[in-house]
Amino acid sequence: MVLGNYKTALSARSTDADILKCSQDGGVVTQLFAYALEEGIIDGAIVAGPGDEPFKPEPVVAMSKEELLAARGTRYTISPNMKLIKEATRSYGLDKVGIVGTPCQMQALRKAQLYPMGMRSVPDKIALAIGIFCMENFPYQGLETIVEDHCNVKMESAVKMDIGKGKFTVYTERGAVSQIPLKETHKYEQPGCHVCLDYVANLSDISTGSVGSPDGWSTVFVRTKKGDDIWSKAITAGCFETKDIASVKPGLDLVTKLATGKIDKNKKTLEERATFGVGKGLRNPYI
Amino acid sequence: MSKVVEVSPTTRHEGHTKLVLKVNDEGIIERGDWLSITPVRGIEKLAIGKSMHQAPKISSRVCGICPVAHTLAGIEAMEGSIGCEIPDDAYLLRVILQCANRLHSHALHNILTLPDMYLPGTDTHINPFSAEEPVRSVALRIQRLREIGQTVGEIAGGEPIHPSNPRIGGMYKNISPRAKAKIYDLAKEGAVLAREQMDFMITVLKDWENRPTASVASGYEVEKNEKFGFHDQGYMAVDPLYASTNLDADPKWYPERWTEVRPWDWYMGEQEITLDDPNYPNHATTPAGAKAWPQMEACTAVPMYDGAPIEVGPRARLAIFRNYDKKGAMGLQIARQMEYPDCLYSMMEAVDALDTSGSVVADEIPQGDGSLGWAANEAPRGTDVHLAKVKDGRVQWYSLLVPTTWNFPVCSRALEGAPWQLAEVIVRAYDPCVSCATHMMVVDEEKKVVAQKLVQ
Ligand SMILES: Cc1cc2nc3c(=O)[nH]c(=O)nc-3n(C[C@H](O)[C@H](O)[C@H](O)COP(=O)(O)OP(=O)(O)OC[C@H]3O[C@@H](n4cnc5c(N)ncnc54)[C@H](O)[C@@H]3O)c2cc1C
Ligand code: SF4
Numbered sequence: 001m002v003l004g005n006y007k008t009a010l011s012a013r014s015t016d017a018d019i020l021k022c023s024q025d026g027g028v029v030t031q032l033f034a035y036a037l038e039e040g041i042i043d044g045a046i047v048a049g050p051g052d053e054p055f056k057p058e059p060v061v062a063m064s065k066e067e068l069l070a071a072r073g074t075r076y077t078i079s080p081n082m083k084l085i086k087e088a089t090r091s092y093g094l095d096k097v098g099i100v101g102t103p104c105q106m107q108a109l110r111k112a113q114l115y116p117m118g119m120r121s122v123p124d125k126i127a128l129a130i131g132i133f134c135m136e137n138f139p140y141q142g143l144e145t146i147v148e149d150h151c152n153v154k155m156e157s158a159v160k161m162d163i164g165k166g167k168f169t170v171y172t173e174r175g176a177v178s179q180i181p182l183k184e185t186h187k188y189e190q191p192g193c194h195v196c197l198d199y200v201a202n203l204s205d206i207s208t209g210s211v212g213s214p215d216g217w218s219t220v221f222v223r224t225k226k227g228d229d230i231w232s233k234a235i236t237a238g239c240f241e242t243k244d245i246a247s248v249k250p251g252l253d254l255v256t257k258l259a260t261g262k263i264d265k266n267k268k269t270l271e272e273r274a275t276f277g278v279g280k281g282l283r284n285p286y287i
Numbered sequence: 288m289s290k291v292v293e294v295s296p297t298t299r300h301e302g303h304t305k306l307v308l309k310v311n312d313e314g315i316i317e318r319g320d321w322l323s324i325t326p327v328r329g330i331e332k333l334a335i336g337k338s339m340h341q342a343p344k345i346s347s348r349v350c351g352i353c354p355v356a357h358t359l360a361g362i363e364a365m366e367g368s369i370g371c372e373i374p375d376d377a378y379l380l381r382v383i384l385q386c387a388n389r390l391h392s393h394a395l396h397n398i399l400t401l402p403d404m405y406l407p408g409t410d411t412h413i414n415p416f417s418a419e420e421p422v423r424s425v426a427l428r429i430q431r432l433r434e435i436g437q438t439v440g441e442i443a444g445g446e447p448i449h450p451s452n453p454r455i456g457g458m459y460k461n462i463s464p465r466a467k468a469k470i471y472d473l474a475k476e477g478a479v480l481a482r483e484q485m486d487f488m489i490t491v492l493k494d495w496e497n498r499p500t501a502s503v504a505s506g507y508e509v510e511k512n513e514k515f516g517f518h519d520q521g522y523m524a525v526d527p528l529y530a531s532t533n534l535d536a537d538p539k540w541y542p543e544r545w546t547e548v549r550p551w552d553w554y555m556g557e558q559e560i561t562l563d564d565p566n567y568p569n570h571a572t573t574p575a576g577a578k579a580w581p582q583m584e585a586c587t588a589v590p591m592y593d594g595a596p597i598e599v600g601p602r603a604r605l606a607i608f609r610n611y612d613k614k615g616a617m618g619l620q621i622a623r624q625m626e627y628p629d630c631l632y633s634m635m636e637a638v639d640a641l642d643t644s645g646s647v648v649a650d651e652i653p654q655g656d657g658s659l660g661w662a663a664n665e666a667p668r669g670t671d672v673h674l675a676k677v678k679d680g681r682v683q684w685y686s687l688l689v690p691t692t693w694n695f696p697v698c699s700r701a702l703e704g705a706p707w708q709l710a711e712v713i714v715r716a717y718d719p720c721v722s723c724a725t726h727m728m729v730v731d732e733e734k735k736v737v738a739q740k741l742v743q
Contacts, residue, residue, distance in 0.1 A: 091466055120448075
């Protein structure tokens with residue numbers, strides 16, 4: 001079950017040219033939130049908005065399409081979106097909260113819903129949780145080092161970053177492309193990612209990522225009843241072009257392969273923690 | 288020959304107290320001591336040396352029913368000491384929070400009160416947990432009123448229990464236009480319910496008042512006295528709704544009029560229990576032969592204003608600002624119900640005036656030079672005075688004079704003349720919040736500490 005529970009898997013992309021202009025892949029996240037906002041399914045969404053340094057995201061509660069658009073694109077560094085989950089129901093006054101996040105953030109969300117420690121009024125206000133696939137993440141300084149030192153690109157010049165096909169790629173404003181083998185980036189990964197056993201955001205309502213689908217398209221898993229309901233409405237409303245996942249290359253085989261690779265590797269790390277010391281080990285949050 | 292009966296613990300109020308009652312042959316109270324036996328937690332002592340930002344967050348934890356009062360009084364006392372004026376929109380958010388908390392608190396107290404009362408025109412005590420009408424609808428209305436109060440508190444204050452939004456200098460966050468609309472809608476809905484609830488409660492309370500006999504919950508009936516719960520002490524209140532601080536142009540509380548005495552000087556000495564009643568509702572009274580020593584057992588200092596105990600709370604506010612003049616336990620209860628509409632209307636007014644894009648933190652937050660600041664917040668149960676001295680951002684001295692502390696001695700006096708079996712009805716009229724009321728320093732006219740319980 002490396003891909004988690006899901007009702008449907010498919011390949012999709014937004015039909016909104018505005019969204020696609022700056023989205024990372026098929027614009028699935030932004031399109032879904034924009035649709036849900038317009039339909040009143042959510043009244044705001046927590047997304048990784050622009051921060052005070054280039055490619056350093058700052059979580060925001062987006063309550064308009066403009067704010068959603070401003071948050072498009074992947075920032076390969078930590079954006080603590082869950083920090084706003086309570087505030088969204090407080091000073092923002094939301095009743096139906098949307099949130100996007102990496103698999104670990106989806107876990108935090110579900111945990112808060114089931115074990116709401118200091119999370120009064122949060123559990124019943126989560127209306128749409130969109131997960132994004134995630135192999136690993138980087139602290140901001142790590143990302144800066146990768147981009148500025150390894151790729152030789154000033155952070156300010158970068159317009160898009162992408163991890164895929166074993167490469168870390170930076171696209172600049174002036175049209176240049178700088179690429180390095182992913183292997184070079186490993187030492188900058190945040191160590192916490194090495195015990196993470198979820199690749200495709202198993203606990204989200206709908207999860208999406210780039211792997212498995214062609215460029216400009218996204219792989220989508222529709223997982224929960226809520227997710228299914230919203231997804232089918234969005235399809236009926238003409239928000240997405242879709243393709244049968246079986247008909248696209250590389251398809252689910254690659255997703256499964258990468259997910260298995262991540263989980264196996266990180267399980268090993270977890271096991272090693274048990275005997276890390278001499279006669280004693282390090283904590284395992286899963287037991 | 289008078290006898291001594293003890294009800295310990297008392298029930299259906301916040302905290303831990305007991306009643307030591309000297310009664311005559313008819314069971315009428317000649318002298319009553321109502322005292323806190325809640326352990327002293329020593330907030331004031333442990334606040335010393337802490338940052339001015341932290342201390343009010345700690346004092347919020349004094350009580351989970353009125354944490355808003357302690358948070359705001361604490362913060363405003365610190366602001367009073369350092370001389371920090373907050374922006375208007377922060378003030379409006381605090382007012383909304385205050386209204387929200389009073390609404391929920393009064394509604395909660397209805398639940399505690401109702402079991403003593405009867406369905407008007409019948410001899411059936413009201414059981415708020417009953418699934419039967421008409422009580423069911425009343426219980427649901429109370430729940431909704433509390434939900435409205437707590438939800439508004441959550442939005443304006445960040446959290447209804449221990450609000451997170453207030454800070455020295457104002458608030459951490461303003462609210463969104465959507466949140467503003469939500470508060471307004473909730474207040475509109477609440478205003479209708481609150482009026483209905485007020486009318487219902489006043490009918491029930493007047494029905495009780497007009498009965499010749501009554502009982503505590505489902506106990507046995509005793510004859511009531513005419514001046515049930517009367518006392519001759521005065522009233523203290525600083526505002527109908529919110530607060531006064533030393534930064535006001537015209538402050539409404541006067542530190543120089545406040546003194547304290549030790550429980551030793553005010554409560555009865557050692558007593559032997561000579562009367563007991565195994566059939567007293569909920570649990571029997573203390574068995575005869577046991578000893579009680581109010582002087583030693585009371586966990587609160589006895590604050591005085593102009594040298595005498597003084598009543599605080601809804602009736603004090605109405606008496607001072609609205610010429611309300613109904614005495615006795617039911618006079619106090621009815622005054623509380625009369626505060627319902629204002630919670631909602633003031634909330635609407637404040638939210639209407641709020642600019643959601645206005646700044647909510649003062650541009651400059653001084654660090655303090657050790658001057659005395661105080662803030663008197665009109666908590667649901669009355670004037671909650673916090674006094675503080677802040678120097679270089681740290682608390683040098685902190686004192687809490689909370690509503691129920693003021694009311695302990697007044698209520699004790701109000702017990703006189705009542706049948707002891709109904710003493711708890713008088714106590715409950717004060718809506719005591721006893722966790723609030725345990726504070727341990729005692730100061731004299733010169734504000735010198737004359738007694739201090741050791742806190743291990
Ligand atoms: C750290 C990281 C690692 C990833 N690894 C993989 C991978 O290995 N394989 C794969 O297929 N996909 C991966 N993705 C997902 C992929 O890069 C896209 O985010 C995803 O396909 C969504 O694209 P979109 O066009 O639908 O979204 P868009 O419409 O472009 O919107 C992207 C959304 O993601 C949010 N977001 C951006 N950065 C972050 C962040 N750091 N944390 C939380 N939310 C953020 C934005 O706020 C925005 O709402 C990763 C994403 C991140 C953030
Ligand atoms: S690898 Fe796991 S822990 Fe690290 S950011 Fe991605 S989901 Fe979170």
